Structure formats: structure tokens, C-alpha cells
Amino acid sequence: QLQLMESGGGLVQPGGSLRLSCAASGSTLDHYNIAWFRQTPGKEREGVSCISSSGLNRNYADSVKGRFSISRDTAKNTVDLRMTSLKPEDTSVYYCAVEWSPYATFCTILHDNGRYKSWGQGIQVTVSS
Numbered sequence: 001q002l003q004l005m006e007s008g009g010g011l012v013q014p015g016g017s018l019r020l021s022c023a024a025s026g027s028t029l030d031h032y033n034i035a036w037f038r039q040t041p042g043k044e045r046e047g048v049s050c051i052s053s054s055g056l057n058r059n060y061a062d063s064v065k066g067r068f069s070i071s072r073d074t075a076k077n078t079v080d081l082r083m084t085s086l087k088p089e090d091t092s093v094y095y096c097a098v099e100w101s102p103y104a105t106f107c108t109i110l111h112d113n114g115r116y117k118s119w120g121q122g123i124q125v126t127v128s129s
Contacts, residue, residue, distance in 0.1 A: 006021070011126045019080055020080065089127075099117065
């Protein structure tokens with residue numbers, strides 16, 4: 001059974017950088033689209049970024065374009081989210097999630113119809129001086 005675990009969160013000053021990692025166990029990530037979401041108490045969950053199973057498509061929320069970068073490492077069975085130029089409004093709990101989609105050339109950061117079936121437990125990112 002696929003299990004996901006996020007790591008790399010923490011406290012960072014505005015303008016700083018963090019790299020989140022999503023590690024999978026129980027299955028390879030090769031045939032999954034993988035997405036990062038974030039949720040702050042009192043706000044709706046927001047899709048941040050995704051990468052298709054083929055690695056050919058990456059999408060980002062407008063709020064993070066140019067600052068965040070998603071990548072996958074098939075050898076390590078992980079997906080990373082590199083976050084730079086962090087802002088206080090990036091403070092949130094970040095979750096990785098997967099959608100079964102072999103050989104996909106497209107991914108979406110919309111969680112419509114419950115497409116993302118497996119989720120990590122989430123990790124806190126706090127951007128503050």
C-alpha cells in the first residue's frame with residue numbers, strides 16, 4: 001500500500017528558501033501524477049504544483065509561479081518542491097498527494113472529483129521574521 005511522507009518543512013525568514021520532499025513507500029511513484037497542496041486554518045485547500053507521471057508537464061498556482069519548482073527523482077522515489085523567495089503568505093501546512101495516471105503528459109492542481117487518492121500527513125512551513 002502506497003504511503004507518502006513529507007519532510008523539509010520548518011521556519012524560514014521572508015525571502016528565504018526551503019525544499020520539501022515527498023517520499024513514497026510501498027509502491028513506486030513512476031505511474032502517478034504528484035501534486036503539492038497547502039491548507040491554512042480557516043482557508044480552503046489550495047493546489048500549489050503538480051508534475052505528471054511522465055515528468056513532461058508541470059503546473060503551478062499563480063501565487064507561486066517563478067518562485068516554486070517541482071521535480072521528481074525516480075531513483076529515490078521522491079518528489080521535491082523547491083520553494084524560493086518565500087513570503088509570509090506561504091505559511092501553511094503542505095501536503096503531497098498522488099493520482100494514479102500511467103504515462104500521463106498532463107497534471108492538474110485541482111482536486112476535482114477526488115482525483116488525488118493518497119495523501120501524506122502534511123508538514124508545517126512557517127515564513128516569519
